[in-house]
Amino acid sequence: MKKTGAEILWECVVREGVEVVFGYPGGANMPIYDAMLSYPIHHVLVRHEQGGAHMADGYARASGKVGMAMGTSGPGATNLVTGIATAMMDSVPVVFVTGQVAAHLIGGDAFQEVDMTGITLPITKHNYLVTRADEIAEVVREAFYIARSGRPGPVLIDICKNAQVESCEFEYPENVKLPGYQPVDHSPKEALENAVKLIEKAQRPVILCGHGVLVSKAEEALMNFAVKTQTPVASTLLGLGAFPASHELSLGMMGMHGEVHTNLAIQNSDLILAFGMRFDDRVTGTLKTYAPHAKKIHVEIDPSEIHKNVAVDVPLVGDLKTVLTDLVPMVDEYDHEEWKKQINEWKSEADARSIMNWPDDGKLYVPHLIGDIWKATGGGAIVTTDVGQHQMWTAQYYAFDKPNRWLTSGGAGTMGFGLPSAIGAWFANKEQEVWAVAGDGGFQMTAAELTTAVQEGANVKVAIMNNSFLGMVRQWQEFFFEKRYSAVNMLSPDFVKLAEAHGVPARRVTKREEVDEAIAWARSIKGPTVIEFKVEMEDAVYPMVPAGAALDQMLQRPVKK
Amino acid sequence: MNYTFIALVENKPGVLNRVASLFRRRNFNIESLAVGRTENPEVSRMTVVVDCPNGDMDAHKIEANLYKLVNVIDVQDVTRQPSVTRDLALIKIKVGPEKRAEVNGLAEIFRAHIVDVAFDSVIVEITGTEDKIEGMIELLRPLGIVEMVRTGQVAMTRGLTDGVRRVQGVTGNRYEDVSEMAEMAP
Ligand SMILES: Cc1ncc(C[n+]2csc(CCOP(=O)(O)OP(=O)(O)O)c2C)c(N)n1
Ligand SMILES: [Mg+2]
Numbered sequence: 083m084k085k086t087g088a089e090i091l092w093e094c095v096v097r098e099g100v101e102v103v104f105g106y107p108g109g110a111n112m113p114i115y116d117a118m119l120s121y122p123i124h125h126v127l128v129r130h131e132q133g134g135a136h137m138a139d140g141y142a143r144a145s146g147k148v149g150m151a152m153g154t155s156g157p158g159a160t161n162l163v164t165g166i167a168t169a170m171m172d173s174v175p176v177v178f179v180t181g182q183v184a185a186h187l188i189g190g191d192a193f194q195e196v197d198m199t200g201i202t203l204p205i206t207k208h209n210y211l212v213t214r215a216d217e218i219a220e221v222v223r224e225a226f227y228i229a230r231s232g233r234p235g236p237v238l239i240d241i242c243k244n245a246q247v248e249s250c251e252f253e254y255p256e257n258v259k260l261p262g263y264q265p266v267d268h269s270p271k272e273a274l275e276n277a278v279k280l281i282e283k284a285q286r287p288v289i290l291c292g293h294g295v296l297v298s299k300a301e302e303a304l305m306n307f308a309v310k311t312q313t314p315v316a317s318t319l320l321g322l323g324a325f326p327a328s329h330e331l332s333l334g335m336m337g338m339h340g341e342v343h344t345n346l347a348i349q350n351s352d353l354i355l356a357f358g359m360r361f362d363d364r365v366t367g368t369l370k371t372y373a374p375h376a377k378k379i380h381v382e383i384d385p386s387e388i389h390k391n392v393a394v395d396v397p398l399v400g401d402l403k404t405v406l407t408d409l410v411p412m413v414d415e416y417d418h419e420e421w422k423k424q425i426n427e428w429k430s431e432a433d434a435r436s437i438m439n440w441p442d443d444g445k446l447y448v449p450h451l452i453g454d455i456w457k458a459t460g461g462g463a464i465v466t467t468d469v470g471q472h473q474m475w476t477a478q479y480y481a482f483d484k485p486n487r488w489l490t491s492g493g494a495g496t497m498g499f500g501l502p503s504a505i506g507a508w509f510a511n512k513e514q515e516v517w518a519v520a521g522d523g524g525f526q527m528t529a530a531e532l533t534t535a536v537q538e539g540a541n542v543k544v545a546i547m548n549n550s551f552l553g554m555v556r557q558w559q560e561f562f563f564e565k566r567y568s569a570v571n572m573l574s575p576d577f578v579k580l581a582e583a584h585g586v587p588a589r590r591v592t593k594r595e596e597v598d599e600a601i602a603w604a605r606s607i608k609g610p611t612v613i614e615f616k617v618e619m620e621d622a623v624y625p626m627v628p629a630g631a632a633l634d635q636m637l638q639r640p641v642k643k
Numbered sequence: 644m645n646y647t648f649i650a651l652v653e654n655k656p657g658v659l660n661r662v663a664s665l666f667r668r669r670n671f672n673i674e675s676l677a678v679g680r681t682e683n684p685e686v687s688r689m690t691v692v693v694d695c696p697n698g699d700m701d702a703h704k705i706e707a708n709l710y711k712l713v714n715v716i717d718v719q720d721v722t723r724q725p726s727v728t729r730d731l732a733l734i735k736i737k738v739g740p741e742k743r744a745e746v747n748g749l750a751e752i753f754r755a756h757i758v759d760v761a762f763d764s765v766i767v768e769i770t771g772t773e774d775k776i777e778g779m780i781e782l783l784r785p786l787g788i789v790e791m792v793r794t795g796q797v798a799m800t801r802g803l804t805d806g807v808r809r810v811q812g813v814t815g816n817r818y819e820d821v822s823e824m825a826e827m828a829p
Contacts (some may be wrong), residue, residue, distance in 0.1 A: 200660075262710075389704070
């Protein structure tokens with residue numbers, strides 16, 4: 083049957099299981115928008131393409147499915163770029179479809195012509211420039227397959243306007259032919275045996291649980307491995323939730339703002355089992371002194387991550403779930419009592435400094451607020467954040483017991499991610515409670531999406547942690563630039579009025595005793611709400627490993643006088 | 644140390660750009676890059692010479708990163724493999740009739756050819772290993788080189804042996820398999 087390129091796009095997209103698309107129309111994608119009306123697609127009209135990109139990203143992270151976002155050519159497409167890079171850095175499967183000028187105009191600086199495949203080459207897993215209608219079916223099939231398989235990532239399809247309107251014979255390609263693309267799934271037996279030999283010898287093993295555990299749906303395999311070998315589990319920022327925070331083997335978060343006992347455990351370990359993580363500089367501190375006594379086993383689907391930052395003793399390339407499932411029956415049971423006892427001692431020393439034990443001094447502290455939200459939501463909400471202090475405090479104090487509830491921009495550290503990703507996550511599961519913990523700075527980067535939330539009736543609860551500062555930058559200036567504050571003092575609009583102008587019910591909270599009631603109020607409303615918390619302006623995130631320091635050189639919270 | 648890789652890639656628009664962009668992005672230093680068709684119209688072949696200050700560790704990085712490109716089918720490291728490597732240079736020398744014989748003599752020693760003769764210049768074509776070409780250039784330099792172009796190295800292993808493939812789990816895709824590569828069900 084003959085169809086237009088635009089129709090073929092939707093025929094294929096619908097077959098990939100896409101139900102919701104986040105986008106923005108313009109001259110170069112009008113045929114795509116026209117054809118969309120005939121297909122069972124819910125389109126969310128965003129207020130800025132970056133917002134759409136983060137929504138598709140949040141949708142993908144929360145649902146485990148491929149997200150989809152669209153923009154027109156030129157500025158519409160370049161507005162997506164930050165969102166594409168964010169998805170790339172965190173290995174999130176999103177297919178981006180942009181309009182492009184007609185093929186015969188390419189290279190002539192036509193109106194709204196921008197070389198999108200050129201621009202996105204380094205920030206996509208793969209990309210396509212489509213100049214003919216008869217390419218579309220295969221390209222879409224490939225794009226979705228590439229986005230979700232192996233190490234997932236964003237794929238961009240740039241479709242020339244002529245390809246959208248021209249017609250051709252449509253036959254759905256059941257298979258794609260990608261001779262150069264073959265993700266590895268399992269590791270050979272000999273490699274696993276080498277790993278077992280190291281595990282047998284270990285006295286002080288630690289598991290480093292990364293985002294790959296969630297991507298590969300290896301939570302259960304990880305649990306089986308950890309429990310059988312009684313190995314404590316430390317998480318990366320993006321790995322939180324893959325192993326229950328409340329489990330006795332859980333060490334919580336590692337790295338720059340990781341917990342003291344966690345970083346000490348890593349530095350003193352004799353075996354590191356790195357599962358689906360990539361030894362980012364934010365989790366290792368300086369590499370010169372990183373885990374100096376530890377042998378290292380690295381399970382990872384992307385071979386280019388092996389030896390990239392940290393040379394390892396046994397690399398196991400493959401799908402984490404498959405590798406762990408193969409490995410569990412090969413290992414013996416251990417108890418590692420002494421090691422766990424040592425870690426617990428470190429933990430109780432550090433706990434004495436915890437801000438959670440501070441008495442109420444009339445000020446609002448973000449860690450307390452996160453604890454309050456955690457309590458009110460039973461620890462079960464999807465929580466998104468912007469980037470900065472509030473992000474780290476949320477990671478530290480919202481103890482995630484379940485997978486795929488914690489959505490944050492880790493690799494890229496993109497401010498403005500919180501609200502739009504929350505809206506996207508709500509589309510993944512409309513019954514699920516969703517909170518966006520925002521910074522006063524980050525919130526203002528994508529605040530326009532409040533109206534999108536209203537238009538869609540998205541039931542997202544925004545908590546703005548307003549410290550009147552670009553807090554994390556201020557903290558660095560305090561610690562490392564002799565408190566010379568430069569461009570961090572931030573005037574904000576009246577967030578309550580701003581929200582109300584968007585039609586969003588809003589409140590301001592300045593005292594601890596108002597907190598529980600405000601949270602309950604927000605939860606009782608169906609639809610978006612905003613609470614602005616006026617928090618302590620100059621609190622700092624602890625512990626902190628200064629950039630370039632060793633992982634166990636942590637600045638700790640001063641003891642409260 | 645310089646490493647030599649042979650990469651088979653899909654013959655599609657933009658693939659060279661993807662490879663070049665990757666090398667730039669990951670901070671690998673390309674010494675020479677030659678691309679051309681193969682006996683299979685769907686496959687192009689690249690010979691890439693890269694400086695690898697960290698030896699095999701860098702070589703692993705390069706192979707693994709190349710495989711991340713969807714269009715890259717196979718990567719071999721032929722650095723330590725018995726192989727034939729060739730570079731071709733065209734060298735224009737400013738010489739009048741009185742010195743042509745000297746150039747001719749040198750050309751013969753290096754089994755090079757004079758492929759153009761003008762009133763005041765000649766073009767020498769030489770094919771061979773890097774070393775051989777460098778050697779000839781040194782001898783021609785005093786005569787006055789005015790222009791030179793080189794293709795970059797191409798390489799092929801001797802006999803039926805392959806180069807080294809370091810990346811775990813990625814099985815080398817031989818030339819002849821590519822056209823009938825099993826279709827993958829997503
Ligand atoms: C788009 C973008 N620009 C700049 C930065 C650098 N940056 C990191 S944290 C931060 C401060 C964020 O301030 P705010 O949103 O108020 O959060 P807080 O740290 O105060 O909790 C900045 C500017 C960034 N991560 N992203
Ligand atoms: Mg702030």
